[in-house]
Amino acid sequence: DAKTTQPPSMDCAEGRAANLPCNHSTISGNEYVYWYRQIHSQGPQYIIHGLKNNETNEMASLIITEDRKSSTLILPHATLRDTAVYYCIVRLHSGSARQLTFGSGTQLTVLP
Amino acid sequence: NAGVMQNPRHLVRRRGQEARLRCSPMKGHSHVYWYRQLPEEGLKFMVYLQKENIIDESGMPKERFSAEFPKEGPSILRIQQVVRGDSAAYFCASSPLLAGVSGEQYFGPGTRLTVT
Secondary structure, eight states: OOOOBOOSEEEEETTSOEEEEEEOTTOOTTEEEEEEEEOTTSOOEEEEEESSSOEEOSSOEEEEOTTSSEEEEEETTOOGGGOEEEEEEEEEOOSSOOOOOOOOOEEEEEEO | OOOOEEEOSEEEEOTTOOEEEEEEOOTTEEEEEEEEEOTTSOEEEEEEEETTEEEEOTTSOSSSEEEEOOSSSOEEEEEOSOOGGGOEEEEEEEEESOOTTOOOOEEOOOEEEEEO
16 A cells, blocks of 8 residues: 655644645555544544545545645534544555555644 | 444453453444554554454464454454553454445444553
């Protein structure tokens, strides 16, 4: 699986959009970008994933650059409960499941 | 629709005792993964199981650790003769048999093991 690079920490004001970047310059054509988050002491939570098109769900939006070497997770209206460590993971998608490789992630702190 | 269940949530063991951690996957899920998170560190994959089969145990320590996922009942992560370095949060995740177009995993709340 391709390696990812994320800033170690970011702050965001409550109610504003949080934009979390991720670099994955060695991504291959059949690897997907996944985002998970871990709120303090809880189990990780799946957020969103994509291949090359931008994706949106009820939690977030995922913007992947045209060359697929980087992506941005957008939380449109951050709340205090969005304070967490956010992990960007690049992995093959296949019909058989495979383990996730977590890096250091980005500690997002939403400020009141 | 119940999520991934883990028990106990907290477990205290003395050095040398055995620890048994249980994980019940989401309904309809037949893939189970165990991850460990040491204090102030990231999540590390340990083992991947399907019903009655260990698929990948490349992240498991070679000694004292074992895992199973029987035909009936929860998946069990067993740690024999625990040492202080085993103190960590152990998370279980599950995914469905047919991952289809998505490969997301659903995590339980974790078991926090403390070895005294």
